[in-house]
Amino acid sequence: MSACNTTSPLVASAQLPKSADGDPVFAEPWQAAAFAMTVRLHEQGVFSWSEWAEALSAELHKPNRKADGIDYYDCWVAALSHLVAALSITSGPELEALVRSWQRAAEATPHGKPIALENDPRRRERK
Amino acid sequence: MSGHDHGHDDHHPDNHFTDMEARVKALETVLTRKGLIDPAAIDAIVETYETKVGPRNGARVVAKAWSDAGFSDWLKRDATAAIASLGFTGRQGEHMRAVFNTPDTHNLVVCTLCSCYPWAVLGLPPVWYKAPSYRSRAVIDPRGVLAEFGLALPADKKIRVWDSTAELRYIVVPERPDGTEGLDDEALADLVTRDSMIGTGLALSPEAGR
Secondary structure, three states, X not given: OOHHHHHOHHHHOOOOOEOOOOOEOEOOHHXXXXXXXXXXXXXXXXXXXXXXXXXXXXXXXXXXXXXXOOOXXXXXXXXXXXXXXXXXXXXXXXXXXXXXXXXXXXHHOOOOOOOOHHHOHHHHHHO | OOOOOOOOOXXXXXXXXXXXXXXXXXXXXXXXXOOOOOHHHHHHHHHHOHHHEOOOXXXXXXXXXXXXXHHHHHHHHOHHHHHHHOOOOOOOOOEEEEEEOOOOEEEEEOOOOOOOOOHHHHOOOOHHHHOHHHHHHHHHOHHHHHHHOOOOOOOOOEEEEEOOOOOEEEEEEOOOOOOXXXXXXXXXXOOOOHHHHHOOOOOOOOOXXX
Protein backbone atom coordinates (compact mmCIF):
# COMPACT_ATOMS: atom_id res chain seq x y z
CA MET A 1 0.00 0.00 0.00
CA SER A 2 0.99 3.60 -0.21
CA ALA A 3 4.10 4.63 1.62
CA CYS A 4 2.43 7.89 2.55
CA ASN A 5 0.41 6.19 5.30
CA THR A 6 2.98 6.92 7.92
CA THR A 7 3.39 10.47 6.71
CA SER A 8 -0.31 11.31 6.83
CA PRO A 9 -0.76 14.77 8.31
CA LEU A 10 -3.00 13.06 10.88
CA VAL A 11 0.17 11.91 12.62
CA ALA A 12 0.39 15.56 13.69
CA SER A 13 -2.96 15.32 15.50
CA ALA A 14 -2.96 16.94 18.93
CA GLN A 15 -1.74 14.74 21.80
CA LEU A 16 -1.41 11.65 19.54
CA PRO A 17 0.35 8.83 21.48
CA LYS A 18 3.67 8.11 19.75
CA SER A 19 6.64 5.81 20.13
CA ALA A 20 10.18 7.08 20.69
CA ASP A 21 10.71 7.12 16.90
CA GLY A 22 7.62 9.24 16.35
CA ASP A 23 5.25 6.57 15.03
CA PRO A 24 1.70 6.34 16.33
CA VAL A 25 1.23 3.59 18.91
CA PHE A 26 -2.01 1.87 19.82
CA ALA A 27 -2.98 0.17 23.04
CA GLU A 28 -5.63 -1.96 21.32
CA PRO A 29 -6.34 -3.06 17.74
CA TRP A 30 -9.56 -1.02 17.39
CA GLN A 31 -7.53 2.14 17.94
CA ALA A 32 -5.34 1.33 14.94
CA ALA A 33 -8.47 0.69 12.85
CA ALA A 34 -9.99 4.03 13.91
CA PHE A 35 -6.75 5.80 13.04
CA ALA A 36 -6.52 4.04 9.66
CA MET A 37 -10.12 4.93 8.72
CA THR A 38 -9.54 8.57 9.55
CA VAL A 39 -6.34 8.59 7.47
CA ARG A 40 -8.24 7.15 4.47
CA LEU A 41 -11.12 9.62 4.75
CA HIS A 42 -8.73 12.52 4.96
CA GLU A 43 -6.66 11.22 2.02
CA GLN A 44 -9.82 11.12 -0.05
CA GLY A 45 -10.77 14.66 0.82
CA VAL A 46 -13.89 13.73 2.83
CA PHE A 47 -12.78 16.33 5.35
CA SER A 48 -9.91 18.78 5.60
CA TRP A 49 -7.11 18.82 8.12
CA SER A 50 -8.60 21.82 9.90
CA GLU A 51 -12.07 20.20 10.08
CA TRP A 52 -10.46 17.15 11.65
CA ALA A 53 -8.27 19.15 14.04
CA GLU A 54 -11.30 21.10 15.22
CA ALA A 55 -13.49 18.02 15.75
CA LEU A 56 -10.72 16.24 17.68
CA SER A 57 -9.90 19.29 19.75
CA ALA A 58 -13.53 19.67 20.82
CA GLU A 59 -13.47 16.11 22.22
CA LEU A 60 -10.04 16.37 23.80
CA HIS A 61 -11.07 19.46 25.73
CA LYS A 62 -14.29 18.08 27.18
CA PRO A 63 -14.37 18.30 30.98
CA ASN A 64 -14.56 14.60 31.87
CA ARG A 65 -11.28 13.51 30.31
CA LYS A 66 -9.19 10.96 32.16
CA ALA A 67 -6.06 12.50 33.61
CA ASP A 68 -3.74 9.81 32.24
CA GLY A 69 -4.99 10.25 28.66
CA ILE A 70 -6.05 6.60 28.48
CA ASP A 71 -9.28 7.73 26.79
CA TYR A 72 -7.45 9.45 23.90
CA TYR A 73 -8.84 7.11 21.26
CA ASP A 74 -12.32 7.25 22.79
CA CYS A 75 -12.12 10.98 22.00
CA TRP A 76 -10.77 10.21 18.55
CA VAL A 77 -13.70 7.90 17.75
CA ALA A 78 -16.21 10.43 19.16
CA ALA A 79 -14.67 13.14 16.95
CA LEU A 80 -14.85 10.91 13.89
CA SER A 81 -18.46 9.98 14.70
CA HIS A 82 -19.49 13.61 15.04
CA LEU A 83 -17.69 14.56 11.87
CA VAL A 84 -19.34 11.88 9.73
CA ALA A 85 -22.72 12.87 11.19
CA ALA A 86 -22.05 16.58 10.56
CA LEU A 87 -21.15 15.72 6.96
CA SER A 88 -24.47 13.80 6.66
CA ILE A 89 -22.61 10.56 5.90
CA THR A 90 -24.63 8.90 8.66
CA SER A 91 -26.94 9.98 11.45
CA GLY A 92 -26.31 9.55 15.16
CA PRO A 93 -29.24 7.11 15.59
CA GLU A 94 -28.16 5.05 12.56
CA LEU A 95 -24.67 4.74 14.00
CA GLU A 96 -25.96 3.82 17.49
CA ALA A 97 -28.21 1.13 15.99
CA LEU A 98 -25.20 -0.33 14.18
CA VAL A 99 -23.11 -0.30 17.37
CA ARG A 100 -25.73 -2.42 19.15
CA SER A 101 -26.12 -4.64 16.11
CA TRP A 102 -22.37 -5.38 16.06
CA GLN A 103 -22.46 -6.20 19.78
CA ARG A 104 -25.33 -8.65 19.28
CA ALA A 105 -23.50 -10.07 16.26
CA ALA A 106 -20.31 -10.65 18.28
CA GLU A 107 -22.16 -12.43 21.08
CA ALA A 108 -24.08 -14.59 18.61
CA THR A 109 -20.92 -15.65 16.75
CA PRO A 110 -19.68 -19.07 17.76
CA HIS A 111 -16.02 -19.74 18.50
CA GLY A 112 -13.84 -20.00 15.42
CA LYS A 113 -16.17 -18.17 13.04
CA PRO A 114 -15.52 -14.65 11.81
CA ILE A 115 -17.63 -12.01 13.53
CA ALA A 116 -19.93 -10.62 10.81
CA LEU A 117 -22.79 -8.15 11.07
CA GLU A 118 -25.12 -10.74 9.50
CA ASN A 119 -24.71 -12.81 12.68
CA ASP A 120 -26.89 -10.33 14.60
CA PRO A 121 -30.05 -12.38 15.26
CA ARG A 122 -32.33 -9.34 14.99
CA ARG A 123 -30.91 -8.43 11.64
CA ARG A 124 -31.74 -11.86 10.28
CA GLU A 125 -35.30 -11.72 11.57
CA ARG A 126 -35.93 -8.47 9.75
CA LYS A 127 -34.98 -9.90 6.40
CA MET B 1 -11.65 -12.66 37.97
CA SER B 2 -10.54 -16.28 37.72
CA GLY B 3 -11.51 -19.72 38.87
CA HIS B 4 -13.82 -20.47 35.96
CA ASP B 5 -14.01 -23.90 34.51
CA HIS B 6 -12.75 -24.01 30.98
CA GLY B 7 -15.83 -25.70 29.61
CA HIS B 8 -18.32 -24.24 27.20
CA ASP B 9 -21.35 -25.13 29.27
CA ASP B 10 -21.68 -21.79 31.00
CA HIS B 11 -23.50 -18.78 29.60
CA HIS B 12 -20.54 -16.71 28.50
CA PRO B 13 -20.74 -16.05 24.79
CA ASP B 14 -17.63 -17.05 22.84
CA ASN B 15 -17.20 -13.55 21.53
CA HIS B 16 -17.72 -10.11 22.93
CA PHE B 17 -17.13 -6.59 21.63
CA THR B 18 -16.48 -3.72 23.99
CA ASP B 19 -18.39 -0.53 23.29
CA MET B 20 -15.40 0.95 21.48
CA GLU B 21 -14.75 -2.16 19.41
CA ALA B 22 -18.39 -2.17 18.29
CA ARG B 23 -18.33 1.56 17.62
CA VAL B 24 -15.33 1.30 15.31
CA LYS B 25 -16.94 -1.62 13.48
CA ALA B 26 -20.14 0.44 13.11
CA LEU B 27 -18.20 3.35 11.62
CA GLU B 28 -16.42 0.97 9.28
CA THR B 29 -19.78 -0.47 8.15
CA VAL B 30 -21.30 2.94 7.45
CA LEU B 31 -18.23 4.22 5.61
CA THR B 32 -17.92 1.02 3.57
CA ARG B 33 -21.59 1.18 2.54
CA LYS B 34 -21.09 4.73 1.36
CA GLY B 35 -18.08 3.64 -0.66
CA LEU B 36 -15.74 5.89 1.30
CA ILE B 37 -13.43 3.21 2.61
CA ASP B 38 -12.50 -0.33 1.66
CA PRO B 39 -12.03 -2.68 4.66
CA ALA B 40 -9.07 -4.31 2.88
CA ALA B 41 -7.35 -0.93 2.62
CA ILE B 42 -7.96 -0.35 6.32
CA ASP B 43 -6.48 -3.77 7.17
CA ALA B 44 -3.47 -2.91 5.02
CA ILE B 45 -2.86 0.34 6.90
CA VAL B 46 -3.32 -1.41 10.26
CA GLU B 47 -0.83 -4.04 9.15
CA THR B 48 1.81 -1.36 8.59
CA TYR B 49 1.36 -0.55 12.29
CA GLU B 50 1.46 -4.22 13.27
CA THR B 51 4.40 -3.70 15.58
CA LYS B 52 2.81 -0.64 17.16
CA VAL B 53 -0.34 -2.27 18.55
CA GLY B 54 -0.62 -3.56 22.08
CA PRO B 55 2.06 -4.21 24.65
CA ARG B 56 3.23 -7.34 22.73
CA ASN B 57 4.86 -8.61 25.87
CA GLY B 58 4.94 -12.29 24.88
CA ALA B 59 8.48 -11.97 23.55
CA ARG B 60 9.72 -11.01 27.01
CA VAL B 61 7.91 -14.00 28.50
CA VAL B 62 9.63 -16.32 26.03
CA ALA B 63 13.05 -14.71 26.58
CA LYS B 64 12.74 -15.22 30.33
CA ALA B 65 11.67 -18.82 29.84
CA TRP B 66 14.81 -19.39 27.76
CA SER B 67 17.17 -17.81 30.26
CA ASP B 68 15.62 -18.89 33.56
CA ALA B 69 14.83 -22.58 34.02
CA GLY B 70 12.79 -21.92 37.16
CA PHE B 71 10.58 -19.47 35.31
CA SER B 72 10.28 -21.90 32.44
CA ASP B 73 8.98 -24.62 34.79
CA TRP B 74 6.54 -22.20 36.33
CA LEU B 75 5.34 -21.12 32.89
CA LYS B 76 4.77 -24.76 31.99
CA ARG B 77 2.77 -25.41 35.16
CA ASP B 78 0.83 -22.17 35.49
CA ALA B 79 1.31 -19.76 32.62
CA THR B 80 -1.32 -17.35 33.92
CA ALA B 81 0.56 -16.78 37.19
CA ALA B 82 4.03 -16.83 35.61
CA ILE B 83 3.05 -14.23 33.01
CA ALA B 84 1.29 -12.11 35.64
CA SER B 85 4.49 -12.17 37.73
CA LEU B 86 6.13 -10.07 34.99
CA GLY B 87 3.41 -7.49 35.45
CA PHE B 88 1.40 -8.55 32.39
CA THR B 89 -2.26 -9.30 32.94
CA GLY B 90 -5.02 -9.61 30.40
CA ARG B 91 -8.01 -7.34 30.25
CA GLN B 92 -10.40 -10.03 31.39
CA GLY B 93 -7.88 -11.92 33.47
CA GLU B 94 -7.96 -14.72 30.94
CA HIS B 95 -6.12 -17.96 31.48
CA MET B 96 -3.01 -18.53 29.45
CA ARG B 97 -1.30 -21.78 28.66
CA ALA B 98 2.23 -21.96 27.31
CA VAL B 99 3.03 -24.81 24.94
CA PHE B 100 6.72 -25.53 24.41
CA ASN B 101 8.29 -26.52 21.13
CA THR B 102 10.80 -29.34 21.46
CA PRO B 103 13.05 -31.15 19.01
CA ASP B 104 10.17 -33.64 18.55
CA THR B 105 7.12 -31.42 18.59
CA HIS B 106 6.05 -28.16 16.99
CA ASN B 107 3.03 -26.27 18.31
CA LEU B 108 0.61 -24.17 16.28
CA VAL B 109 -2.18 -21.91 17.53
CA VAL B 110 -5.10 -21.63 15.14
CA CYS B 111 -7.68 -19.33 16.65
CA THR B 112 -7.05 -15.84 15.34
CA LEU B 113 -10.62 -15.00 14.33
CA CYS B 114 -12.31 -14.71 17.66
CA SER B 115 -12.27 -11.76 19.93
CA CYS B 116 -10.42 -14.12 22.29
CA TYR B 117 -7.15 -13.94 20.35
CA PRO B 118 -4.55 -12.75 22.91
CA TRP B 119 -3.20 -9.83 20.89
CA ALA B 120 -1.91 -8.13 24.04
CA VAL B 121 0.62 -10.92 24.46
CA LEU B 122 1.19 -11.99 20.87
CA GLY B 123 0.58 -8.82 18.86
CA LEU B 124 -1.87 -8.70 15.95
CA PRO B 125 -2.35 -11.93 14.00
CA PRO B 126 -1.13 -11.87 10.39
CA VAL B 127 -3.99 -10.83 8.09
CA TRP B 128 -3.66 -13.95 5.95
CA TYR B 129 -3.98 -16.14 9.01
CA LYS B 130 -7.34 -14.64 9.91
CA ALA B 131 -8.96 -16.04 6.77
CA PRO B 132 -11.48 -18.74 7.79
CA SER B 133 -10.03 -21.09 5.16
CA TYR B 134 -6.68 -21.15 6.97
CA ARG B 135 -8.26 -21.98 10.25
CA SER B 136 -9.90 -25.12 8.91
CA ARG B 137 -6.90 -26.08 6.79
CA ALA B 138 -4.48 -25.54 9.67
CA VAL B 139 -6.47 -28.07 11.70
CA ILE B 140 -6.64 -30.66 8.91
CA ASP B 141 -3.23 -30.18 7.30
CA PRO B 142 -0.99 -28.06 9.53
CA ARG B 143 2.18 -29.30 7.84
CA GLY B 144 0.91 -28.24 4.41
CA VAL B 145 -0.16 -24.78 5.60
CA LEU B 146 3.14 -24.18 7.38
CA ALA B 147 5.11 -25.30 4.30
CA GLU B 148 3.17 -22.85 2.14
CA PHE B 149 4.32 -20.06 4.37
CA GLY B 150 7.93 -21.09 4.28
CA LEU B 151 8.16 -23.22 7.41
CA ALA B 152 9.15 -26.68 6.27
CA LEU B 153 9.31 -29.02 9.26
CA PRO B 154 11.02 -32.40 9.20
CA ALA B 155 8.57 -35.20 8.43
CA ASP B 156 9.24 -36.88 11.78
CA LYS B 157 8.41 -33.77 13.79
CA LYS B 158 4.97 -33.93 15.35
CA ILE B 159 2.70 -30.92 15.01
CA ARG B 160 0.18 -30.16 17.74
CA VAL B 161 -2.61 -27.71 16.97
CA TRP B 162 -4.15 -25.59 19.72
CA ASP B 163 -7.43 -23.74 19.46
CA SER B 164 -7.83 -20.98 22.00
CA THR B 165 -11.19 -20.29 23.58
CA ALA B 166 -12.65 -17.36 25.43
CA GLU B 167 -11.32 -18.85 28.68
CA LEU B 168 -8.00 -20.35 27.66
CA ARG B 169 -5.48 -18.78 25.33
CA TYR B 170 -2.20 -20.16 24.10
CA ILE B 171 1.32 -18.91 23.59
CA VAL B 172 3.91 -21.02 21.83
CA VAL B 173 7.37 -21.00 23.37
CA PRO B 174 9.65 -21.56 20.39
CA GLU B 175 12.94 -23.42 20.72
CA ARG B 176 15.87 -21.25 21.70
CA PRO B 177 18.02 -20.67 18.62
CA ASP B 178 21.62 -21.87 18.54
CA GLY B 179 24.35 -19.33 19.11
CA THR B 180 22.40 -17.31 21.67
CA GLU B 181 24.46 -18.21 24.74
CA GLY B 182 25.41 -15.09 26.62
CA LEU B 183 22.65 -12.88 25.20
CA ASP B 184 20.64 -10.97 27.79
CA ASP B 185 16.86 -11.15 28.00
CA GLU B 186 16.39 -8.04 25.94
CA ALA B 187 18.53 -9.32 23.08
CA LEU B 188 16.77 -12.69 23.30
CA ALA B 189 13.34 -11.03 23.16
CA ASP B 190 14.33 -9.39 19.86
CA LEU B 191 14.59 -12.87 18.34
CA VAL B 192 11.04 -13.82 19.36
CA THR B 193 8.71 -12.90 16.52
CA ARG B 194 4.93 -12.77 16.60
CA ASP B 195 4.87 -15.67 14.13
CA SER B 196 7.10 -17.79 16.38
CA MET B 197 4.65 -17.38 19.29
CA ILE B 198 1.72 -18.44 17.10
CA GLY B 199 3.74 -21.28 15.62
CA THR B 200 3.69 -20.11 12.02
CA GLY B 201 7.40 -19.37 12.27
CA LEU B 202 10.50 -20.07 14.36
CA ALA B 203 12.49 -17.71 16.53
CA LEU B 204 15.10 -15.79 14.56
CA SER B 205 18.73 -16.78 14.68
CA PRO B 206 21.02 -14.08 16.10
CA GLU B 207 22.42 -13.23 12.65
CA ALA B 208 18.94 -12.86 11.13
CA GLY B 209 17.80 -10.77 14.07
CA ARG B 210 20.19 -7.98 13.16
